[in-house]
Amino acid sequence: MFWVTRRYELSASHRLHAPALSEEENRALYGKCNNPYGHGHNYVLEVSARGPLDPRSGRAVDTNRLDALVRDRVLDAFAHRNLNEQVEVFRTVVPTSENLGVEIFRRLREGWSTAFTGEWPKLAKVRIAETPRNIFEVASDEID
Amino acid sequence: MFWVTRRYELSASHRLHAPALSEEENRALYGKCNNPYGHGHNYVLEVSARGPLDPRSGRAVDTNRLDALVRDRVLDAFAHRNLNEQVEVFRTVVPTSENLGVEIFRRLREGWSTAFTGEWPKLAKVRIAETPRNIFEVASDEID
Amino acid sequence: MFWVTRRYELSASHRLHAPALSEEENRALYGKCNNPYGHGHNYVLEVSARGPLDPRSGRAVDTNRLDALVRDRVLDAFAHRNLNEQVEVFRTVVPTSENLGVEIFRRLREGWSTAFTGEWPKLAKVRIAETPRNIFEVASDEID
Amino acid sequence: MFWVTRRYELSASHRLHAPALSEEENRALYGKCNNPYGHGHNYVLEVSARGPLDPRSGRAVDTNRLDALVRDRVLDAFAHRNLNEQVEVFRTVVPTSENLGVEIFRRLREGWSTAFTGEWPKLAKVRIAETPRNIFEVASDEID
């Protein structure tokens, strides 16, 4: 199997605040990231797909299709947005990078079979670097 | 003269919107960055000071003093904040990286003589990378 | 004055070979870069413009116009190309990064007054990193 | 087990063109990378080996031996070259990064037992970044 990873950048803002928790608990849990006015990041998103080599093309993944899928399902919806206010799911789910990874994974899987009609490639991993010091990865096993 | 540059990172959110302009003009001018809900960045701030070598210490700038000045005047006020809502000047001034640079320059110059009591070092340049592809620099000549 | 710098990446191939010189001289001068079959790079191009702050927009440079100019005059012509074979000037001029910088400068200056109709901003500097270890800069003074 | 990874850079040119396919199919499949004159990249190659700690040296891999093997089998043959024209296998195989990874893996495995005479370390993974946005990995399982 080959792993093919594409890197994308998206600038967005968010606020970490769990509706189920009190103000005090939120402040204790998220610190500065709980700031009511929100803050933002240049998220670096890496999407990895895996598959065997297609002997015809010498490639494992059609990266044009992958780029189009990521653009349509993720970048167009998230880039230059306020995640809490402008991405439906994050009205009720805290937009931590973990939850962001799950949502991106869900959106890509939803469109996957349209973008890639064969058995391969498969979506393998979503990696989000909120900053270069703070990195989150979720693989296909988690998402079910 | 030596140039000493320190790099800092700060995550914040902003919205580009000029009060003097119409909605249409703002959209045309700032595009996605005019999104009413705002978006954000991991700003990379570089502050450069210049001065001669202090033969006693073998240094041109006391970087502990510079770090403390940047922390007190800039990072504590801007990091993890919504610039439009939480930094006074940006209620009326558009928080472009150019204006952000001017404001940072002003704040550092304001505290400079307290942090550095001698003739040297002097504040030389403020550089802001909104993203790795989008870089803004302002030198002392502009700020008056 | 403010400096605004935009970063672009372009992958291209080239061969360093000076027609005026003998094979031996070319090999001595350019070493491996004289390989007749050529080789290539992910060039990192940085274009810097300088100008005063436009109080209306809070910006010194309309980066949309700059990006369009660089795309139309440089990226569309150079990216994914063989510079020696597919960029007219490099049929006779050696495509060193110095000459590449001069050509890019010329092309940008040529279109500048159409892209930027006012006195400002001015094209200030072109920087080319052939690799992260090998960097070339040319400022407006050289190009005349 | 420990993983030890060494990073190398090599500048080369290539053209993506599958002999079995028509011009139209090639253009559709590879887009700009099908340009007949070729283009190039600064490839970033990472070679990973795994093994237990050698208590005598406190190391898992003799990196001098690994560097020599990579230099002799890969860098000397690929760096500053036109892959299609100057690396035998790519006269008939499309030099995609997937195929480049397979070929590098084959070459390293071929010389491995001469460079490393014991049971360990084993060649574990070859990773190629064609650009920072476009990354290919192949592990030992694929190569047989």
Next chain:
Amino acid sequence: MFWVTRRYELSASHRLHAPALSEEENRALYGKCNNPYGHGHNYVLEVSARGPLDPRSGRAVDTNRLDALVRDRVLDAFAHRNLNEQVEVFRTVVPTSENLGVEIFRRLREGWSTAFTGEWPKLAKVRIAETPRNIFEVASDEID
């Protein structure tokens, strides 16, 4: 499972010298790194923990706790130090990055159950980049 990785930087000096070996063997084995006066690095340390999503916080790892653990057990003891002279274990163990990884792993595991009281997250991997070209990883399986 989610993987959460935090990146830390620490500057330290070391000398590679195996007490069990002769001067000649040490020189042959470690080359310049055997220099009796030592040399140093800006080590980039990445610590990865894995665990399920905590639905209450939307996070898999409390990064404040992880940062505090790494600071208390590793950074305070290693940063700006001479590893051979100032970290007890390296008086007898060669401070290769492999052994450095093992020691960091041991220190983190030692404090883990105090920092993280539940079943999850678990310490998953320690990655040390001695330089950007020279990378060492050790996972939980090795450390027993």
Next chain:
Amino acid sequence: MFWVTRRYELSASHRLHAPALSEEENRALYGKCNNPYGHGHNYVLEVSARGPLDPRSGRAVDTNRLDALVRDRVLDAFAHRNLNEQVEVFRTVVPTSENLGVEIFRRLREGWSTAFTGEWPKLAKVRIAETPRNIFEVASDEID
């Protein structure tokens, strides 16, 4: 004029301690960097030369000559060394990055006229990044 910059990396150790000052003054001035056992860095050295284009070669600087000069005068003497103990001048001069820059500048200037026999290129600037956050530059004007 063109600026040509070459980047080099060197790992070394140092201790910041001014002989003229008391222990207390040294600790206050240099903090952790005064640690008697020393610490180390992966220094990133950038050497910039400037000159006009040589129409014959299409280059402004013969980078092979520059690399050889830097290797002979600087890298061979500093890399994998303890600067305080193994570089003569730093037995009496504090090896701050400012003084390191001055010494590198002196060494390069000393060998310059042998490496570059014409009027151009001239040594323009030495830049040292002790870490990515801590950058020192010295230009030709300072060194006299």
